[in-house]
Amino acid sequence: MCDFPLVAWLDGELEGGEAEEIRAHIEGCAKCREQVRRIRSVSATITEYSAERARLRRSRTMWWIAGTAAAAVIVAALLWTPRAPKTVPVAAVRPAAVVEKPRAAVITPAPVRKVRLHATRPVQQPAGVRVVVSLESLLPVGAAPPGAVLVGELILDAAGQPAAIRLE
Amino acid sequence: MAIESSAIAIVQTGNTDAGPLFDQWRQPLIRYLAASGLRRDEALDIVQDVFLRLHQHLLSNGDRENLRAWIFQVAHNLAVNRRTGGAQRLSEPIESAAQEASPLDDPETLFFKKDRMRRLHTAIWELSAIQRECVLLRSEGLRYREIAAVLGIGTTTVSDQLERALRKLGEKCNV
Numbered sequence: 301m302c303d304f305p306l307v308a309w310l311d312g313e314l315e316g317g318e319a320e321e322i323r324a325h326i327e328g329c330a331k332c333r334e335q336v337r338r339i340r341s342v343s344a345t346i347t348e349y350s351a352e353r354a355r356l357r358r359s360r361t362m363w364w365i366a367g368t369a370a371a372a373v374i375v376a377a378l379l380w381t382p383r384a385p386k387t388v389p390v391a392a393v394r395p396a397a398v399v400e401k402p403r404a405a406v407i408t409p410a411p412v413r414k415v416r417l418h419a420t421r422p423v424q425q426p427a428g429v430r431v432v433v434s435l436e437s438l439l440p441v442g443a444a445p446p447g448a449v450l451v452g453e454l455i456l457d458a459a460g461q462p463a464a465i466r467l468e
Numbered sequence: 469m470a471i472e473s474s475a476i477a478i479v480q481t482g483n484t485d486a487g488p489l490f491d492q493w494r495q496p497l498i499r500y501l502a503a504s505g506l507r508r509d510e511a512l513d514i515v516q517d518v519f520l521r522l523h524q525h526l527l528s529n530g531d532r533e534n535l536r537a538w539i540f541q542v543a544h545n546l547a548v549n550r551r552t553g554g555a556q557r558l559s560e561p562i563e564s565a566a567q568e569a570s571p572l573d574d575p576e577t578l579f580f581k582k583d584r585m586r587r588l589h590t591a592i593w594e595l596s597a598i599q600r601e602c603v604l605l606r607s608e609g610l611r612y613r614e615i616a617a618v619l620g621i622g623t624t625t626v627s628d629q630l631e632r633a634l635r636k637l638g639e640k641c642n643v
Contacts, residue, residue: 307634308627313612338638342588345641346607349588350503354495354511 302332307339429454431465486523489535494519496608497543503592503604506547514546537614540605544618584641591640599633602626 302325308314309322326332430453435444450467457463494515501511521542526532592600598619605615612626619626 305627305631307630308612311606311612311630313623313627335635335638339634342634342638342641343607345584345588346592346603346637349585349592350499350604350607352585354499354502354508 302329304332306332306335310336310339486519486526489522489539490519493536493539497539500540500604500608501543501547503607504547504601506550510550514543514550517546518542534614534617536610537617540608540610540614541618544601544605587641588637591637594640595633595636596629598625599629599636602629603633603637606630 304322304325309319326336433450435448435450452465452467454462455464455466497515498511501514502508518539522539601619602615605618612623615626616623
């Protein structure tokens with residue numbers, strides 16, 4: 301098997317005498333000509349590969365952003381359960397002749413607090429809650445940066461139903 | 469692929485503005501860093517860092533003789549630090565051919581493109597680290613003496629490693 305530095309020759313890295321010797325050899329050697337053809341072909345493929353990797357990583361980043369935003373909306377919708385105000389009948393102490401309707405005590409929702417959610421455990425949340433979703437629990441292994449979270453706020457309509465989630 | 473030398477000319481006349489150099493070499497650096505296993509956001513971080521350091525280098529009258537090699541050497545070293553500091557990401561497959569398909573590509577052409585990229589990706593990551601670095605730096609147009617400077621090896625070693633690597637890749641990719 302011929303043992304010439306064909307890559308260096310192709311790249312113009314050889315001095316005049318050596319380069320000329322290889323050029324003359326290639327003219328008469330089909331195997332070396334074929335090897336030169338392969339080197340050129342794989343070099344072109346490597347250039348294409350590098351460009352693809354640079355583009356791929358950009359498109360995957362955009363997919364990741366869109367995908368996690370959509371996932372957060374779905375998770376928030378599944379985990380949020382509307383909680384009607386609790387009412388507790390209160391018996392009023394009145395003279396027997398007067399009967400009043402029991403007065404209902406309304407339990408106001410708990411103050412807004414930050415809650416860390418786990419995708420596999422449904423947790424009831426009070427209205428107006430801020431949600432923090434760990435991306436590692438939503439995406440395939442290695443797809444999310446370690447410790448990355450999505451923080452958002454559930455926006456309720458006038459009826460107390462979830463209307464939207466606003467990601468921060 | 470050759471990198472234009474007009475930006476080098478700007479630097480060598482005493483202009484310390486690294487801006488034109490950034491415009492010329494930003495994309496080749498991103499390609500090199502992405503192909504060597506970094507995510508795009510990491511590659512962009514490193515590119516910014518490289519050009520900030522270049523700016524400092526020029527302001528302090530650093531050596532301007534081979535700025536291309538200097539730039540890639542800084543990028544290479546930062547990438548090595550980043551990789552050794554975090555998880556290895558060697559095995560991420562390449563599946564982009566369909567996303568980047570030309571509207572003129574028929575399904576058979578697409579299949580072969582995707583298959584060729586996948587085989588090349590596997591073959592590149594089966595090379596030794598030195599061989600892979602030589603191949604990727606050569607792909608960005610660096611001369612052997614520049615590759616040698618980036619990697620801290622001799623030009624004869626660069627030549628030997630490239631011969632072996634490209635022959636292996638040619639066989640494995642069946643080109």
